[in-house]
Amino acid sequence: MIKKLFYVYLLFPAVALAGLRQLLPIPQTVTPNGQQYPLSASTLLTDIATVQLVPDLPQIPLNKDEAYILEVTRDKVRITAITALGVYRAHQSLQQLVVQKGKKRYIEGCTITDYPAFRVRGFMQDAGRSYLSIEELKTEIALLAQYKINVFHWHLTENEGWRLQSLRYPQLNAAENYERMPAQYYTLAEAKELVEFCRQRHVMLIPEIDMPGHSRAFEKAFGTSMQTEAGISILKNLLDEVCETF
Structure with missing residues (x-):
């Protein structure tokens, strides 16, 4: 950090x-x-x-x-x-x-x-490759807000792991489907909590869900790629869940 x-x-x-x-x-x-x-x-x-x-x-x-x-x-x-x-x-x-x-x-x-010279002043945290606790993320965001950073880009999914909880497809968060830091992910409640934490500090949280690349965690969980008919159907349900959360 x-x-x-x-x-x-x-x-x-x-x-x-x-x-x-x-x-x-x-x-x-x-x-x-x-x-x-x-x-x-x-x-x-x-x-x-x-x-x-x-x-x-x-x-x-x-x-x-x-x-x-x-x-x-x-x-x-x-x-x-x-x-x-x-x-x-x-x-x-x-x-x-x-x-x-x-x-x-x-x-x-x-x-x-x-007044700002740039409308967007952003910072990206790659939690897909390396999980950080929700409290650590809050510490980062609070510090960034002090320096008027107004966008927090939260990279949540990668080859190494799917870091956002899925209630519809819990196999995404099973330990065997991670390549690094197994089964360490953010619950949907934590994600909503972080959105509110950002809002109070005038920071926009932008979640990143990688597709179709960088998706080995998805492929391990479902045994199919994102670009198959089955994969696309799953992705639509996943994105509904992501949108409901954020």
Whole structure:
């Protein structure tokens, strides 16, 4: 997990402003006010304004729902955004502005105007080849959301194993039909739980079901390929189950 998340960090160069280097991805504009405000254990006073148009925002065709202005001053934090999604994105930047040095905690004073350069910012986890627990996936997604990644591509089936439970065809999840990490798969309840976990963090979960390639697990379970008449019939039922789940 550490190596894969490290690649995400490399997508964004460091911000060339002392004290604001933690901001990833780099906001569209950052104007420091040169101040550092000590933080106590109390919560920051945040003033949130939801507007129809973010002032001083360029006319951009996409991503306006993610746009925000974040102002950090001595008295309070002010967030201006068009939608709740924009407010959420602003909060992720706000968390990155908090600096911990020994026992001292402070926040950098600044004004940030931001919106995404790209509508889709994705991360793919290949659980088909190597199973990860649902809790590990949640840890990944929570961290990715902090850096405004908005798509989680969940690769669920591979030659090595069919990692999504099937109530219609339980033989898919039988240990003998796996080539790696046998019988380790996600229940349908876990899949629904992860969808909701992503939704709460404004991340779209996209499941990947491989067909007709990368399907030895399917062939071992049914004794036929996906491209036969029998295989196609099974796939239709499987995809109904997948769609009901996601």
